[in-house]
Amino acid sequence: MGNWTAQEAANAWKKAAEEEVKMAIAAKEEAERQLKHGIQPVVTPTYQEVLAAKQRVQYREDLFHFAVAGVAGGGKSSLINAFRGLHNKDIGSAATGIPDTTLTMARYGNPNAEYPYVWYDIPGAGTLKISDWQYFNAQGLYVFDCIIVLFDNRFTMTDIAILTNCRRFKIPTYIVRSKADQHIRNIMEDMGSDNEDDEGVGADQEKKLYQAARQQFIQQTRQSVKDNLGNANMPDQRVYIVSNRLMLGVVRDKRPEKVIDEIELLNDLIGEAQTRRARSDTGSFPPLVRVWRGGLRVR
Structure with a gap:
């Protein structure tokens, strides 16, 4: 009878530990979910x-x-x-x-x-x-x-x-x-420009591209x-x-x-x-x- 009681106690302790782990995991997942949705933890400095x-x-x-x-x-x-x-x-x-x-x-x-x-x-x-x-x-x-x-x-x-x-x-x-300026140059290159400051033939086209x-x-x-x-x-x-x-x-x-x-x-x-x-x-x-x-x- 004593051994059976000890076994029950061990099982109860194990179950409680498992529940705590589940709660910790759930809390972590909830925090991550809130963070993904822009909900930041409130931490006020002392x-x-x-x-x-x-x-x-x-x-x-x-x-x-x-x-x-x-x-x-x-x-x-x-x-x-x-x-x-x-x-x-x-x-x-x-x-x-x-x-x-x-x-x-x-x-x-x-x-x-x-x-x-x-x-x-x-x-x-x-x-x-x-x-x-x-x-x-x-x-x-x-x-x-x-x-x-x-x-x-x-x-x-x-x-x-x-x-x-x-x-x-x-x-x-x-x-x-x-x-x-760097990002605009990159977009111009994607549009087919080689140099946004071209002063030769095609300068008007460069201005339009810019x-x-x-x-x-x-x-x-x-x-x-x-x-x-x-x-x-x-x-x-x-x-x-x-x-x-x-x-x-x-x-x-x-x-x-x-x-x-x-x-x-x-x-x-x-x-x-x-x-x-x-x-x-x-x-x-x-x-x-x-x-x-x-x-x-x-x-």
């Missing part, structure tokens, strides 16, 4: 974590802190250099051109001290062993004043996770697709982002399409041709900083960019 993150990024109340985040290889470093009016090879520029260059957060002040903006190059999600939904908290993105979500080819779950968390923390976000490729790229990009946001049950949001090369020209007042959203993005970013600062009643940022009739002027 007060101590916020203080530590601010200390890590050297946060100052008299500065406006822009973070550029997203998947590795999107051109974050080059875009930051352009915003700061620097070529990639200039002294003080962010390192570019090497796969997985940014493995730790990098902080860059504006070369002109008159403008109290600080730019942060956030490690690309693809270079770190961090899940999409953990990326936001792991990088301490909740302490920044504004976040630029930059992507090159695909709008990913990492981008959705960043936007979702920014909405929770009421952090302004800007979706930006980089390397526009306009067609440009329009196709813009439409495809905006529709793709719209669809991805919709699939994640998020409201539609503008996507800014830019070329880092043209952005540098805009910042340097070169008035480059073929700009798409470079001027609007720069003005909107600086406008965000000015609005945020005005609300704090601690002063005002000087305007970096103004669009005048007849062209762009940079102070």
